[in-house]
Amino acid sequence: MNNLQLVKNNYKIEKVKKSTGVGLILMKHCSDRSTVLCNNKIIMDSIETNVVNREIELHQQLKHLDCIGFDMDMTITKFDIDQVHRGVIVDTVTGYMLKLDSQKHVLKAFLGDLQISKEKINDIYHADVIPENRPLAQFSGSNNGRFFVLNSFFELPLTPLWIGHINHLVAESGVPDGTGYDHGELMRFLKEAVVSFNHSFGDFYNSRYFREIREDPGKFVHRATDACIAWLKDLKSRGCRVCLITNSKSEYTHLLMTYAYGPDFQSIFDIIIADAKKPEFFRKPAKFYDLGGNYFPKELTEEMLVDAVEFNTPTVYHNGSVQTLIEAVRRHSNKENISFCYVGDHLIGDVSAPKQHCKWMTIAIVEEIEDEEEIVVLQKKTAGFESKGIGKNYEWGSFFCFNDHNAGISSETFWSYVIRHNADIALSSVETLAKYFNDDKFDKQSLKPCSIVYN
Numbered sequence: 001m002n003n004l005q006l007v008k009n010n011y012k013i014e015k016v017k018k019s020t021g022v023g024l025i026l027m028k029h030c031s032d033r034s035t036v037l038c039n040n041k042i043i044m045d046s047i048e049t050n051v052v053n054r055e056i057e058l059h060q061q062l063k064h065l066d067c068i069g070f071d072m073d074m075t076i077t078k079f080d081i082d083q084v085h086r087g088v089i090v091d092t093v094t095g096y097m098l099k100l101d102s103q104k105h106v107l108k109a110f111l112g113d114l115q116i117s118k119e120k121i122n123d124i125y126h127a128d129v130i131p132e133n134r135p136l137a138q139f140s141g142s143n144n145g146r147f148f149v150l151n152s153f154f155e156l157p158l159t160p161l162w163i164g165h166i167n168h169l170v171a172e173s174g175v176p177d178g179t180g181y182d183h184g185e186l187m188r189f190l191k192e193a194v195v196s197f198n199h200s201f202g203d204f205y206n207s208r209y210f211r212e213i214r215e216d217p218g219k220f221v222h223r224a225t226d227a228c229i230a231w232l233k234d235l236k237s238r239g240c241r242v243c244l245i246t247n248s249k250s251e252y253t254h255l256l257m258t259y260a261y262g263p264d265f266q267s268i269f270d271i272i273i274a275d276a277k278k279p280e281f282f283r284k285p286a287k288f289y290d291l292g293g294n295y296f297p298k299e300l301t302e303e304m305l306v307d308a309v310e311f312n313t314p315t316v317y318h319n320g321s322v323q324t325l326i327e328a329v330r331r332h333s334n335k336e337n338i339s340f341c342y343v344g345d346h347l348i349g350d351v352s353a354p355k356q357h358c359k360w361m362t363i364a365i366v367e368e369i370e371d372e373e374e375i376v377v378l379q380k381k382t383a384g385f386e387s388k389g390i391g392k393n394y395e396w397g398s399f400f401c402f403n404d405h406n407a408g409i410s411s412e413t414f415w416s417y418v419i420r421h422n423a424d425i426a427l428s429s430v431e432t433l434a435k436y437f438n439d440d441k442f443d444k445q446s447l448k449p450c451s452i453v454y455n
């Protein structure tokens with residue numbers, strides 16, 4: 001099945017697989033609500049025109065960028081998408097795992113293996129007559145005091161641990177409906193998990209995580225293709241500043257980049273920025289440390305702090321902020337108006353932050369676009385759907401839309417909403433972007449290279 005269609009009240013999602021990968025174009029301002037009959041190759045003129053125009057506009061923007069920044073870790077890390085459902089939110093007060101819709105209403109909630117009833121969900125999350133007082137009112141997609149998002153390769157392994165521990169506590173309480181478990185014990189577990197996370201993903205020299213990656217990077221990391229490396233070099237030769245801006249520490253950056261892009265990875269980029277602390281990187285002023293080319297510093301000292309950054313030096317920078325980077329691009333290009341783009345997979349740190357704080361063009365890397373399960377969910381219109389699970393009773397549904405077949409309702413998910421409002425383009429990988437960049441020919445019949453159109 002190549003062409004898929006889901007029509008939901010006043011929006012629809014079209015998905016088209018293509019041989020060169022799958023892309024996603026987000027139509028934000030299209031007013032046409034009429035049905036697109038993609039399977040019959042009948043496409044309403046206005047939508048077609050909008051898609052084509054947007055396509056052309058995006059390619060023009062991409063090809064005339066002054067600066068493009070890339071995230072590193074998940075764009076090159078192997079991620080087994082069948083194991084867990086990305087974007088699930090842990091409520092540390094109730095212990096529930098939540099899936100939200102675009103309005104931050106709870107679509108589904110689980111306590112361990114127990115599914116929470118709609119009545120209870122409404123009671124806890126939606127009942128307060130003052131919307132600002134509802135528990136999720138201040139939630140914006142980032143972790144806060146109460147809610148913890150399972151979003152990245154680092155956080156997702158907590159999912160089965162969280163479920164298993166809650167099941168254990170519920171069984172131990174002897175109250176099968178989950179109302180009698182020891183919440184204090186759950187919080188102690190969470191604190192232990194945080195300590196373990198800090199050690200595992202923070203201690204480059206002593207943790208098992210880093211030791212195993214050092215011993216065999218190929219077990220965890222994709223090698224960049226020659227085509228992708230050639231594309232980055234081409235961008236650079238066009239005069240576009242190609243930046244690596246990652247939250248990873250310099251040691252880990254060196255390890256992954258050496259494996260994925262080769263020992264000469266530094267020459268592919270104009271500048272390497274490690275430990276960038278996104279989303280704050282796009283939001284708050286902070287000084288850069290110049291590590292002087294040493295990816296393995298023993299300590300950071302005040303002497304390393306700099307007021308400006310330079311391109312194409314053998315150094316690696318640490319921390320810093322976008323404003324200093326923008327000043328460097330301006331200084332070197334002698335232009336005041338600079339066009340920027342950021343490419344990354346973290347929907348808050350890499351997509352929402354550069355869009356909201358800097359008004360940059362953004363490209364979201366969303367692996368779920370190529371997930372066969374997503375296609376299955378989009379195909380099914382009436383029958384109950386079977387979804388991938390994170391346990392025998394976990395059916396979170398599609399990453400992009402949620403179909404409640406009993407109620408006959410489809411909803412856009414919270415993360416789909418974040419993508420639609422903050423990403424100019426969404427693709428399944430940087431490799432696809434490298435192909436997409438030179439794919440100027442828009443095919444009106446297949447809608448290639450776009451695959452999902454939000455109207």
Ligand SMILES: [Mg+2]
Nearest residue numbers: 071073074345
């Ligand atoms: Mg990432």
